[in-house]
Amino acid sequence: MTTGPLTLEEAQARLLAFAEPLPIEHVDVENAIGRYLAEPLRARRTNPAVDLSAMDGYAMVSGDVAGPWQIIGESAAGHPFTGSITAGQTVRISTGAILPEGAAGIILQEDVMRTGDRVALSGDAPQPEDKHVRRRGMDFAASTEILPVGARIGSAQAALALAGGHRHLPVRRMARVTIIDSGDELSADPENCAPGHIPATNGVMLTAMARTLPVDARRIGPVKDTLASITQALEASGDADLIVTSGGASVGDHDLIRPALERWGARMDFWRVAIKPGKPILVATREVAGRRQIILGLPGNPVSSYVTGHLFLLPLLRALSGAAQPLPLRIVTRLGAPIRAAGKRREFLRGSWNGREVIAHPLQDSGALSPLAYCNALIDRHAHATAAEIGTEVEIFLLENGCGG
Known part of the structure; x- marks a missing residue:
């Protein structure tokens, strides 16, 4: 086991190396929302399948833009005109309707004057003449790749899959996750919290974080700081992928996660990462019944647990789910207020980003939950970074968090 401390990138790489994508299953598009494609998706149909009108107006043949024209029928969405048109003839057409045989373009309804069954040009003819036509295959052609492997299915991707002729999608099985918080000081009931105890927050917080992704997450705890209690919780997690x-992953007399994992048959890979908050991170694996379980030990401090959950737990769950890009995205922005010099460890300051600049919260104590609840960004400060003034470029990670939206 590497006792570290590892850099953030080293630790993330070693953790994600254990994340073998889960088995493939096929689910209907609606139930695939939020999940990741396990295979590239190829269109089963061409879209549009035929030439369509992009506007309400009148269909015309090529070159016949002077008029007047005789109206010989109508083409509506879902109710196409069954004949064909020639020069001097037109068909009233609505948005999304099939272009009649012989038609090459659309004159907008606001550019003509209609009298009975005849229309005459009163505005501009379209330039080019097919300006308002959606040609067959404009969006995509049958057999072309419309979504890559690892793409997350959101609302737009679901619509694209359906338009491509897919009723079901190949995705990875949802990860089974068990979250255990431990500590004799934790009280399960925040309304009945004795002196010397604190409300148990991490279990609910991390479960909620995990459930921002398509996973099957359950919670055990708070668990007492005894080898027997922790081992019992691990035994109850036997079917979990993760x-x-x-709490309990440090080296104090009551930090029993490591000995409990060793007793349970887990193999330690690394412990400690050179970041603040969140140094005592533990990663272990256990082989059982031909499959691998991953154990991720996060700090017991709630703010440290949240920050490391964002940097380690969510990327791991994305990787298990087959995401093409499991790591959080970085954004370059500017400081809206000065920040102090960094210490000897890489720091992640809680801050608020308004789309133009970020301001670090004045209270950065890792025991303070109120700043975390109001902030929506982590400011990445490398070890020994010098003090920075207003306007300095910095990198941030956005959090799905913050009372400001």
């Missing part, structure tokens, strides 16, 4: 512990 076990997340919170």
Whole structure:
């Protein structure tokens, strides 16, 4: 086991190396929302399948833009005109309707004057003449790749899959996650919290974080700081793909996660990462019944647990789910207020980003939950970084968090 401390990138790479994508299953498009494609998706149909009108107006043949024209029928969406048109003739056409045989373009309804069954040009003819036509295959052709492997299915991707002729999609099985928080000081009831105890927050917080992704997450705890209690919680997690512990992963007399994992048969890979908050991170694996369980031990401090959950738990769950890009995205922005010099560890300051600039919260104590609840960004400060003034470029990670939206 590497006792570290590892850099953030080293630790993330070693953790994600254990994340073998879960088995493939096929689910209907609606139930695939939020999940990741396990295979490239190829269109089963051409879209549009035929030439369509992009506007309400009148269909015309090529070159016949002077008029007047005789109206010989109508083509509406879902109710096409069954004949064909020639020079001097036109068909009233609505948006999304099939272009009649012989038609090459659309004159907008506001550019003509209609008298009975005849229309005459009163405005501009379209330039080019097919300006308002959606040609067959404009969007995509049958057999072309419309979504890559690892793409997350959101609302737009679901619509694209359906338009491509897919009723079901290949995705990875949802990860089974068990989250265990431990500590004798934790009280399960925040309304009945004795002196010397604190409300148990991490289990609910990390479960909620995990459920922002398509996973099957359950919670155990708070668990007492005894080998027997922790081992019992691990035994109850036997079917999990990922076990997340919170607290007890350091080296104090009551930090029993490591000995409990060793007793349970897990193999330690690394412990400690050179970041603040969140140094005591533990990663272990356990081989059982031909499959691998991953154990991710996060700090017990709630802010440290949240930050490391964003940097480690969510990327791991994305990787298990087959995401093409499991790591959080970075954004370059500017400081809206000065920040102090960094210490000897890489720091992630809680801050608020308004789309133009970011301001670090004045209270950065890792025991303070209120700043975390109001902030929506982590400011990445490398070890020994010098103090920075207003306007300095910095990198941030956006959080799905913050009372400001």
